[in-house]
Amino acid sequence: MWKILVINGPNLNLLGTREPEIYGNMTLDDINARIEARANEADISVDFQQSNYEGDIIGALQSAGSNGYAFIILNAAAFTHYSIAIRDAIAAIDVPVIEVHLSNIHQREEFRHTSVIAPVALGQICGFGADSYMAALEVIIGRLNGSGVEEEE
């Protein structure tokens, strides 16, 4: 079965109560449950990690290949805008990374308009709330189904 990893960065553990006018009312567990339901429907297994620490996120990226993940969905939160270390980790690995954000970072403060990870990500999806993750998952389902590559046992 294909395996994918969803990584959420700092402060996303507070979803539900954190600035709901920007990030909505769903908790991270709610979002993860939606992702899991759709992934299971598509016969994909999904693991979730959240960390407020840059090094944890880098570690998860570095070990994603050896842990057998076919794709990563990453919301690097504020690290998106300045972590060259996370960007370098994405560039260093073979597992494709889809960058997601709940909010439309391009409509917000100027410092959020730059993503230092976008140039090394497969693509960026932002502005659709929890549906940003769901859209990334649909891309992955399409790629895995259409890949023609034999799935691992």
Ligand code: DQA
């Ligand atoms: C975010 C956008 C970032 O600018 C912010 O720092 C976050 C969340 C989003 O999902 O909209 O923490 O990544």
